[in-house]
Amino acid sequence: AQSVTQPDIHITVSEGASLELRCNYSYGATPYLFWYVQSPGQGLQLLLKYFSGDTLVQGIKGFEAEFKRSQSSFNLRKPSVHWSDAAEYFCAVADGEYGNKLVFGAGTILRVKS
Amino acid sequence: NAGVTQTPKFRVLKTGQSMTLLCAQDMNHEYMYWYRQDPGMGLRLIHYSVGEGTTAKGEVPDGYNVSRLKKQNFLLGLESAAPSQTSVYFCASKTDRGRGRDEQFFGPGTRLTVL
Helix, strand or coil: CCCCCCCCCCEECCEEEEEEEECCCCCCCCEEEEEECCCCCCCCEEEEECCCCCCCEEEEHHEEEEEEEHEEEEEECCCCCCCHCEEEEEEEEEEEEEHEEEEEEECCCEEECC | CEEEEEEEEEEEEEECEEEEEEEEECCCCCCEEEECCCCCCCEEEEEEEECCCCCCCCCCCCCCEEEECCEEEEEEECCCCHHCCCCEEEEEEECCCCCCHCCEEEECCCCEEEE
């Protein structure tokens, strides 16, 4: 079974600073990878996904992520954080027959200080 | 389109009581999922369905049952609630066209407390 590790439980950044959230996965072949965001009291919203091709993928809200096979990583980045980015972020990898299940990391809570 | 909706939004149960959570989607998706979210543990898959009339166990199925009698609905049942089932429950759905490449669409969640 696949697994996803998000090493940072909490991260605090200043508004306007850059952000990088770490994600490591375990999978033998090319994985299907996702980043979701959850605002307080809300469901999850897809930020971006990777399944092949260019290793740098762009998402919504100015986020991007880079797939690095050699490091088994799929880190999420944003050059300048806004206060509205405060939320919990989940990395996930597709699993199961035809990859139709998701395995989630434990999540990283982002706090933005003004 | 309403997307994925969940009923109810909040519920408090006493130990041993039963209840059913309803998930509905209007996107004609084949796949539907039930997750629970607990602090520091991310989302864990309880049960899922690959189509009308089918169900399968996920990572943490014990104490839960599900049914998918209609394509648009996926019900999660707790027969005898326990305090360990206090959690936030999310439903999700997705199409089957892209296999694992498709995103899952999530409902707003149901916060369940078992006393």
